[in-house]
Amino acid sequence: MYLTRFRINTARREGRGLLGSPHRMHAAVNMSFPDLPAREGTGPRVLWRVDRNSAAEVLLFVVSPSRPDLTHLVEQAGWPAASESPGWQTYDYGSFLDRITAGSTWSFRLTANPVHSIRRKEGEPTKRTAHITARHQTAWLLDRQIDAGFTVAAKEPAARLLERGDEHQLVVRDKRDLQFAKASERRTVTLTAVTYDGRLTVTDPDVLRRTLTQGLGKAKAYGCGLMTLAPVR
Structure with a gap:
């Protein structure tokens, strides 16, 4: 790799x-x-x-x-x-990747396409829809952390700026709503991309290595899904 x-x-x-x-x-x-x-x-x-x-x-x-x-x-x-x-x-x-071990702590950056499937009324097929608030975008990542081989580090209570929604060492920023033509299919693609910066602890090195090399979430062809790690400063 x-x-x-x-x-x-x-x-x-x-x-x-x-x-x-x-x-x-x-x-x-x-x-x-x-x-x-x-x-x-x-x-x-x-x-x-x-x-x-x-x-x-x-x-x-x-x-x-x-x-x-x-x-x-x-x-x-x-x-x-x-x-x-x-x-x-x-x-x-x-x-x-071979040096990643269980229990090690890293800073991380991830650009992802946080989406969920909704059904607006009974009997209607589900539709993939972007999360648009930082709270829901944060929840999207937290819902996937264990299956991706890591946990986002928690903040000490004294370091939290808010009573709720500020429990983790995680920042959601650089939200971009992208729209572009895909000529091969004669359609317009619309997606929301956000960047996560934070700190994580490795729970399963093999699973995390898979996340780092296969991506996390949707829209991988369009610049989403790549997580990178850096030593904690």
């Missing part, structure tokens, strides 16, 4: 175009691999996420079973003449 980081040049029109269309970014990421792993089954897949750290620092992260070649992205949305380096960094992710 590999983890790749690429900084997007937001001053270039092509870079802004990719950021404005998850469908185009999905295609650009797929072009980084001569052979994509099958989306069916239970094996690792290609996952990606865009982190908007500031107006000038926008990073694309890709987790993949094989090493990618992002030359085309550098030419379209990077700094192709800035240095002799390839323009992206790829790391051995497998060795990092």
